[in-house]
Amino acid sequence: MNIELLQKKIREFVQERDWEKYHNPKNLSMALAGEAGELLEIFQWLTPAESSEIKNNPQAYQRTKHEIADILVYLLRLSDKLEIDLEQAVLEKIKLNQEKYPTHLAKGSAKKYTDLK
Ligand SMILES: [Mg+2]
Structure with a gap:
């Protein structure tokens, strides 16, 4: 998936329709x-x-x-508007989740990280 290409296509779609004025983070997160x-x-x-x-x-x-x-589409648009690098954000979140859910505690369990012992 080419995130930047998709964001560019969505940006063009929005600009052609003069919808930029509606695309603020509040509206986009609600639409999402x-x-x-x-x-x-x-x-x-x-x-x-x-x-x-x-x-x-x-x-x-x-x-x-x-x-x-x-x-x-809304996720790509929201991250574009907020200048969030989606790929980097996902990689960062996977790393955080690996720390929150260590394999030796979380394997085969649906428990929330706060309940893992
Ligand atoms: Mg729909």
Whole structure:
């Protein structure tokens, strides 16, 4: 994935429509949460097994793909506006999570890091 290329394409899309004035961090984070809600709606009443089989339902699978894309678009846009290097932020967060969830304590456990002993 070329993050900068995607951000450039989204920036152009926004500028062509004169939507820059709406793209502040507050609005973008709310839009991101809204899109996450749309993704959640697809899976809301499915059993865990049904949710794992979403690929077998072409219509639901297509909706899922599009909602995931919507989420990523807002995430890319928000990080672009805030000048956050997404790749670096993700790598930084993985490192922090490795420290919070040491393998010898967290392996096979769904416990929150505060409850690991
Ligand atoms: Mg959507």
